[in-house]
Amino acid sequence: xxxxxxxxxxxxxxxxxxxxxxxxxxxxxxxxxxxxxxxxxxxxxxxxxxxxxxxxxxxxxxxxxxxxxxxxxxxxxxxxxxxxxxxxxxxxxxxxxxxxxxxxxxxxxxxxxxxxxxxxxxxxxxxxxxxxxxxxxxxxxxxxxxxxxxxxxxxxxxxxxxxxxxxxxxxxxxxxxxxxxxxxxxxxxxxxxxxxxxxxxxxxxxxxxxxxxxxxxxxxxxxxxxxxxxxxxxxxxxxxxxxxxxxxxxxxxxxxxxxxxxxxxxxxxxxxxxxxxxxxxxxxxxxxxxxxxxxxxxxxxxxxxxxxxxxxxxxxxxxxxxxxxxxxxxxxxxxxxxxxxxxxxxxxxxxxxxxxxxxxxxxxxxxxxxxxxxxxxxxxxxxxxxxxxxxxxxxxxxxxxxxxxxxxxxxxxxxxxxxxxxxxxxxxxxxxxxxxxxxxxxxxxxxxxxxxxxxxxxxxxxxxxxxxxxxxxxxxxxxxxxxxxxxxxxxxxxxxxxxxxxxxx
Numbered sequence: 001x002x003x004x005x006x007x008x009x010x011x012x013x014x015x016x017x018x019x020x021x022x023x024x025x026x027x028x029x030x031x032x033x034x035x036x037x038x039x040x041x042x043x044x045x046x047x048x049x050x051x052x053x054x055x056x057x058x059x060x061x062x063x064x065x066x067x068x069x070x071x072x073x074x075x076x077x078x079x080x081x082x083x084x085x086x087x088x089x090x091x092x093x094x095x096x097x098x099x100x101x102x103x104x105x106x107x108x109x110x111x112x113x114x115x116x117x118x119x120x121x122x123x124x125x126x127x128x129x130x131x132x133x134x135x136x137x138x139x140x141x142x143x144x145x146x147x148x149x150x151x152x153x154x155x156x157x158x159x160x161x162x163x164x165x166x167x168x169x170x171x172x173x174x175x176x177x178x179x180x181x182x183x184x185x186x187x188x189x190x191x192x193x194x195x196x197x198x199x200x201x202x203x204x205x206x207x208x209x210x211x212x213x214x215x216x217x218x219x220x221x222x223x224x225x226x227x228x229x230x231x232x233x234x235x236x237x238x239x240x241x242x243x244x245x246x247x248x249x250x251x252x253x254x255x256x257x258x259x260x261x262x263x264x265x266x267x268x269x270x271x272x273x274x275x276x277x278x279x280x281x282x283x284x285x286x287x288x289x290x291x292x293x294x295x296x297x298x299x300x301x302x303x304x305x306x307x308x309x310x311x312x313x314x315x316x317x318x319x320x321x322x323x324x325x326x327x328x329x330x331x332x333x334x335x336x337x338x339x340x341x342x343x344x345x346x347x348x349x350x351x352x353x354x355x356x357x358x359x360x361x362x363x364x365x366x367x368x369x370x371x372x373x374x375x376x377x378x379x380x381x382x383x384x385x386x387x388x389x390x391x392x393x394x395x396x397x398x399x400x401x402x403x404x405x406x407x408x409x410x411x412x413x414x415x416x417x418x419x420x421x422x423x424x425x426x427x428x429x430x431x432x433x434x435x436x437x438x439x440x441x442x443x444x445x446x447x448x449x450x451x452x453x454x455x456x457x458x459x460x461x462x463x464x465x466x467x468x469x470x471x472x473x474x475x476x477x478x479x480x481x482x483x484x485x486x487x488x489x490x491x492x493x494x495x496x497x498x499x500x501x502x503x504x505x
Contacts, residue, residue, distance in 0.1 A: 047211040052470040061388035070429030072227040102438025115408035129303030142307035145314030188331025209288040213351025312372035334377035344373035352386040355393040365391035368452035392470040399476040403446035411439035449489040
């Protein structure tokens with residue numbers, strides 16, 4: 001308290017720092033301030049965001065966008081970034097240009113392990129770079145079922161838990177919704193958009209999501225969708241990737257090459273070997289964020305993401321499927337999966353869940369970097385759209401840059417946001433931060449060391465810091481230095497996590 005008074009942020013009122021902030025008389029009033037509520041459903045009231053989180057107009061986030069220039073990105077194009085430069089005998093568009101200095105998987109692994117060994121000399125990477133035996137066991141257990149794919153025991157065959165409408169590709173959701181709803185023999189749920197939105201918030205939170213948003217599908221926001229994609233395809237060995245033989249089972253065979261995502265006047269969404277079809281009546285994208293286990297995440301050493309990050313992917317797949325099944329039982333559609341429609345950050349920012357961070361990631365005013373992207377489902381259930389938000393996060397990233405220091409491979413953009421980066425994965429039309437995916441070593445340092453990650457805890461001073469950042473950038477450089485000086489970031493007691501009692505996640 002005395003420290004903050006010394007900054008002139010208390011006593012005379014925190015309102016003295018900026019004219020746009022409420023006039024609080026002392027820190028007790030700041031800390032106890034109620035969350036913002038509005039007369040209509042909004043991103044703030046829906047997710048109980050703090051009072052200092054401001055709403056912006058639809059399609060007007062804290063990233064400047066030139067909608068006349070922004071165009072749909074070839075979604076299939078981005079995937080080569082994870083697996084390395086293009087083979088010498090091909091010109092596959094999935095791969096970046098060699099001039100981008102992208103790294104192969106072995107190079108990424110070696111870079112990260114060298115960084116980890118320098119920072120934590122006593123840490124043992126184990127056989128696969130995930131840490132000692134129990135850490136590696138936790139990694140494999142946490143990543144099992146990632147993106148809804150499970151290996152059949154004793155075989156190399158994979159099965160999927162997803163179809164376009166959320167039912168299974170072989171097993172998983174045995175209690176399928178009654179066909180009578182779609183056959184007209186049983187009335188579907190009918191509620192107002194307000195009732196439906198609150199209902200979906202309750203359902204999503206019941207299944208483990210931390211917050212939700214609703215993005216309206218318009219002529220502009222359609223540009224956030226990938227131009228083409230292979231349904232449910234993301235990793236090597238799936239159909240169409242590296243000439244995969246098709247070892248994931250689906251009722252409808254997947255196309256071997258990416259197909260266009262289009263909108264048509266149809267009743268239900270579908271896909272075939274020619275296209276992926278979204279019904280014109282499906283006018284909303286439901287976005288949902290999955291929280292990460294913070295205690296473990298602050299000890300997230302390990303190659304290709306720690307277990308605290310990997311565990312979100314099977315959770316997203318299963319919980320997203322449950323949301324889809326709930327909608328189907330009501331008589332509506334929730335189409336897609338986490339990786340299908342477009343970048344999670346774009347949908348999350350546009351639906352008011354977060355702002356864009358320097359790592360081209362989502363940063364929430366409540367959870368910081370401690371969320372895993374946004375699952376996104378295209379829905380025909382009428383809902384109330386939620387507006388983009390401004391909590392000062394995007395602006396703070398311009399001053400901060402801590403993530404650029406802890407990145408082992410210099411994959412994170414230095415300097416102010418850019419309209420274009422001239423790389424193979426560039427999407428012109430927005431003024432934002434652009435990660436070089438081809439150099440990302442798949443660690444989580446950028447999230448673990450992010451100041452907003454620490455702001456998810458119950459520290460009283462962090463509530464004041466967040467509200468000040470939201471209202472004025474005057475103190476951003478000071479807060480950035482304070483974060484560095486106080487030594488936040490990765491915890492040194494890496495093994496203590498195994499001996500502690502943790503709240504359920």
